[in-house]
Amino acid sequence: MALETTTMTMTQDPILKVEHLSMRFGGLMAINDFSFEAHRGEITALIGPNGAGKTTVFNCITGFYKPTMGMITMKQRSGKEYLLERLPDFEITKHAKVARTFQNIRMFSGMTVLENLLVAQHNKLMLASGFTVLGLLGFPAYRQAAREAKELAQHWLEKASLIDRADDPAGDLPYGAQRRLEIARAMCTEPELLCLDEPAAGLNPRESHALNELLQSIRHDTGTSILLIEHDMSVVMEISDHVVVLEYGQKISDGNPDFVKNDPRVIAAYLGVEDEEVEQVIEQIEEIEGGKGGTN
Amino acid sequence: MANIASTTASAGTDLTARALREAVFAGLISLGLFVLFVGLETTQNIRNELVLNQRWGLLAIFVIVAAVGRFVMVAYVQPALARRKAAKAEAENVVKEETFFSRNFSKLAIAFLVLYPPIVVMACISMGYGIQGSLKWVDNFGVQILIYVMLAWGLNIVVGLAGLLDLGYVAFYAVGAYSYALLSTYFGLSFWVLLPVAGLLSACWGMVLGFPVLRLRGDYLAIVTLAFGEIIRLVLINWTEVTKGTFGVSGIAKATLFGIKFDASKDGFAALMGLPMSSAYYKIFLFYLILGLCLLTAFVTIRMRRMPIGRAWEALREDEIACKSLGINTVTTKLTAFAMGAMFGGIAGSFFAVRQGFVSPESFVFLESAVILAIVVLGGMGSLTGIAIAAVVMIGGTEILRELTFLKVVFGPNFTPELYRMLIFGLAMVVVMVWKPRGFVGSREPTAFLRERKAVSGSFTKEGHG
Structure with missing residues (x-):
């Protein structure tokens, strides 16, 4: 109940507003007039069958694609607003404070785990080193900033339980640890919105449980809002506050996990129900829901 | 039994x-x-x-x-x-103790290089060749190798750290050499003024090359940089009013030590020091000059690797898309890598001009770029020590061929070992690449550590995709 009320108050404050987003690749309309909102402090999940356009939405939000149409507004805690579709890719992380991870892990595999996290703090350190000039001359301000950067990295390494492997090359880590490292690295950019592209892909149940805990603690401790794409329903249903379902580039459902779980259109999309049977499915669901209500 | x-x-x-x-x-x-x-x-x-x-x-x-x-x-x-x-x-479990030599290799190497000219001079005098006999060893071996060390260290920033394959590096060497040659002959500016100027001009040209190739990767980048190198050379050949074309610029002013000239005049170096006149002093001076420039290059490179920009270069080599996702401006990162690499190439170029006293476009052919790149690859991309060793082996090795007169006994009096230079160069490259596929020093030294500094094995680092 308490959770519900917080959700209600959060709803007033969207952090990311996607409006009428469309993305066309040649003749293919990968995303068609897609709108949704992610709320501050919430975990929003974007789900859908393979090829539904989830990663395309992510790439539009994080600037790797320029959308054909639509508006993506990022509203920061300070009240500052950024139109993400107009920013070049790196400025989305630098100024708008949106960080992302990738479906196929992208590590700096030849650099150590610690170095990976220091690279993520590039812009902050660049300023502190006076764009390298002051740092080259050995100014103490840079040394101080470098120490702080290391402390922040250490903090996230502890959170992601990677602290024992801090000095090992990132490429040497097992798969699950690399996933966690990618999240820790994204968090080192100090984002307000963290976009995770299938963070639980390829993880075993224990690892994906640990991931759930990591994401929950990120949300609680830093107040970072999370937007994630996920196929693993145990992750989606357990941690997300809000689920958006995408099929063939269009939104088919939007609401809290329970609502989405029972939405006949979602079931149809996932299980492939024929059009004539949709009516039946809806009736069935209504019956089940009515029965539940009765026992309660 | x-x-x-x-x-x-x-x-x-x-x-x-x-x-x-x-x-x-x-x-x-x-x-x-x-x-x-x-x-x-x-x-x-x-x-x-x-x-x-x-x-x-x-x-x-x-x-x-x-x-x-x-x-x-x-x-x-x-x-x-x-x-x-x-x-x-069998003996794998035994932890190999680092010897004193391997721990302090770079310090010992620097100490040796500082002492190299006096040792050579003394050896030559004691063997009866006189101070003039040391010329060959200081100039052909010492200075020649150190020029290549500096060039390879400069290219290492672009290729080894940022992972941008540059086949036209010699263009910046040419820009530096001609900057000094032309500005000193036309305007009479001194070497010490023109050394940084040549570096800056080359850095500008590095940026000029950088802009059009920002979007290119891998093979495409290599081809365009190759073309850039050729363009610079062709401009030098054809812009005859300024560069005198294939004749080259000769009679370039020598460098001075705090205004003291190295000539036979009354206030020349030899006369001031009360020594007999010899051209060896100038060569020894040049040796220390290029040694200083090399150490400057190494110092800046080592320092920069620990700066955010240096880490960004290496991150760029590892994964460009991940860099963008972390808010790193890849455009400025690439341009600074090109500019820094070009700057050291330009400084080495102006040193080359002052050492030769003569520059012509023939010194800046593609083969030079290839040799410098080969040194970087053989040394192990990113490793300063490995690259220095590779330069000694490659350039020193080809120089020493001239000394191998005993080969004439084996192959007959008409045998000139220098002609087989490229054959041996290629053979050596094949051997090293079979023996150590990642170059002499394949591992990478991390720029920061929490508990202990462990070298990163070469199998994890990437070569970059341009």
């Missing part, structure tokens, strides 16, 4: 038989390879007629060397290597 002895004996004869067989094959292959290259030679006689000389003796020597070499390799070297490997595998 007798049984075991007989099996080892039969294994021995097997090995010898195999070695003999492979030796015959190697001989046949080298016969096929060299019959036209070495066995036959065409020369022009005084009436401009083409004369075909037959050199069967020389060909026989080549074939015999190949066959004997293969025999020794198969019969003795390979079993010995296998035994050593087995012994090493």
Whole structure:
């Protein structure tokens, strides 16, 4: 109940507003007039069958694609607003404070785990080193900033339980640890919105449980809002506050996990129900829901 | 017991038989390879007629060397290597103690380089060659190698750290050399003023090259940089009013030490120091100058690797898309890498001009770019120590060929080892790449650590995709 009320108050404050987003690749309309909102402090999940356009939405939000149409507004805690579709890719992380991870892990595999996290703090350190000039001359301000950067990295390494492997090359880590490292690295950019592209892909149940805990603690401790794409329903249903379902580039459902779980259109999309049977499915669901209500 | 002895004996004869067989094959292959290259030679006689000389003796020597070499390799070297490997595998648990030498390698190397000229001079005087005899060792070996060390360290920033394959690096060397040559002859500016100016001009050209190639990767980047190198050379050849074309710029002013000239005049260096006049002093001065420039390059590179920009370069080599996702401006990161690399190339170029006293476009052909790149790759991309070793081996090795007069005894009096320079260069590259595929120093030193600094094995680092 308490959770519900917080959700209600959060709803007033969207952090990311996607409006009428469309993305066309040649003749293919990968995303068609897609709108949704992610709320501050919430975990929003974007789900859908393979090829539904989830990663395309992510790439539009994080600037790797320029959308054909639509508006993506990022509203920061300070009240500052950024139109993400107009920013070049790196400025989305630098100024708008949106960080992302990738479906196929992208590590700096030849650099150590610690170095990976220091690279993520590039812009902050660049300023502190006076764009390298002051740092080259050995100014103490840079040394101080470098120490702080290391402390922040250490903090996230502890959170992601990677602290024992801090000095090992990132490429040497097992798969699950690399996933966690990618999240820790994204968090080192100090984002307000963290976009995770299938963070639980390829993880075993224990690892994906640990991931759930990591994401929950990120949300609680830093107040970072999370937007994630996920196929693993145990992750989606357990941690997300809000689920958006995408099929063939269009939104088919939007609401809290329970609502989405029972939405006949979602079931149809996932299980492939024929059009004539949709009516039946809806009736069935209504019956089940009515029965539940009765026992309660 | 007798049984075991007989099996080892039969294994021995097997090995010898195999070695003999492979030796015959190697001989046949080298016969096929060299019959036209070495066995036959065409020369022009005084009436401009083409004369075909037959050199069967020389060909026989080549074939015999190949066959004997293969025999020794198969019969003795390979079993010995296998035994050593087995012994090493057994003793794997023993932690190898770092020796004093390997721990302080760079300090010892710098100390040696600082002491190199006095040692050479003293050795030459004691052997009766006089101070003039040291010229060759200080200039041809010392200065020559150090120029390549500096160039390779400069290129290392672009190729080794940022992972941008640059085949036209010699263009920046040319820009630096011509900057000094032209500005000093036309405007009479001094070397010490022009050294940073040449560096800055080259850095500007690095940016000029950087802009159009920002979107290119891998092979495409390599081709465009190659073209850029050729454009600079062709401009130098064809802009005859300024650069004097293929004649080159000669009579370039020498460098001075705090205004003291190295000449025979009354206030020249030798006269001031009360020493007999010798051109060796200038060479020794140049040696220390290039040594200082090399150390500056190394210092800046090492310092920069620990700066955010240096980490961004390496991150760019590892994964460009991940860099963008972390808010790193890849455009400025690439441009600074090009500019820094070009700057050191330009400074080395102006040093080259002051050392030669003469520059012409012929010094800046593609082959130079290839040699510098080869040194970077052989040394192990990103490693300053490895690259310095590679420069010593490659440039020093080809220089030492001139000294190998005893080869004339083997191959006949007409044999000039310098002509085989590129053959040996290629052979050495193949050998090193088979022996150490990641170059002399394949591992990477991390720029920061929490508990202990562990070298990152070369198998994890990427070469970059342009």
